[in-house]
Amino acid sequence: MYLAPDGHEVEIAEAAAAFVAQALPIARLHTPGSADLAANARARFGEMGWFALAVPESGGGSGLSAVEHALFFREAGRQCAPVDLLAQCLAANLTGDADIVSGKQGVALLVADGAAWRLIGAADSALALQVTRDEAVLYPLAGVTTTARPALDPANSLGVVSTLPDSVERLAGDHVWQLGQLGTAAMLLGVAEAALDLIVDYAKIRETFGRKIGSWQAVRHPCADLAVRIEAARAQLWYAAAATKEARADAATHLDVAKHLANCAALAATDTTIQLHGGIGVTDEHDAHLLLKHALLLSRLFGAKRALLGRVLHAGLED
Incomplete structure (x- = not known):
């Protein structure tokens, strides 16, 4: 790509636009209970390989780049796709774990909030991902108490977590x-x-x-x-x-x-x-x-x- 998508990049963008519009149309958000990435939708995204666009082929991904990653999420934004779609993709790039790449295990996004953390994503998420400029850390959510909070954005659920268990994966750096x-x-x-x-x-x-x-x-x-x-x-x-x-x-x-x-x-x-x-x-x-x-x-x-x-x-x- 030279300052604009071309060639296969345009084809990937068009494929992403069609898939996201069908799997997560913005119209869904006018129906109660449509927040987050549901298990069936997560499995569909995983089956198509969207979570692993930028994951190396040696790690079970497509071996593409940040360009294709951006093209996909531009189309996701058009449909107000939930944040756990991004969290799932980032976790796939962190671990390459087959259960994450396939969507079998869901991943929510964890954001520090004072002495606690805000959890953005589906209630059935098995893992939570916290990302800073210095490192990315993946935590298991089994047994973790999450207090639900009202969310401004109907595309996402919001919860508060007071304590976290030991991490299951950690990667230093800003990748x-x-x-x-x-x-x-x-x-x-x-x-x-x-x-x-x-x-x-x-x-x-x-x-x-x-x-x-x-x-x-x-x-x-x-x-x-x-x-x-x-x-x-x-x-x-x-x-x-x-x-x-x-x-x-x-x-x-x-x-x-x-x-x-x-x-x-x-x-x-x-x-x-x-x-x-x-x-x-x-x-x-x-x-x-x-x-x-x-x-x-x-x-x-x-x-x-x-x-x-x-x-x-x-x-x-x-x-």
């Missing part, structure tokens, strides 16, 4: 973190693109004062601004994915920038889309609020605004 950051940035890009598509399609059919609302500057100009934001985020995401694939020394910086631009694009796009839809944009039956809630969660995983900008401020790039 898993980079894949997590790339995956969340890609999902945010997908969310932003879906939000822009929603309002552009609506602006072509909704009329006020005898004219399509897309003809009014108050709608046309914000849409154009979103298109520019999204293009900037998309270009940086492709560059960061290529830099990660090539193991460039400045890949971590490009990933930080990609995550920041994706955060900004997704939050702006989802908020603006709701505003431009008018009254229906805030109704429960519409998809707009689902995209906004998903963006709010993803923007806080694997790098939020302050931490990202602090790192970028002191970063250096290769010539």
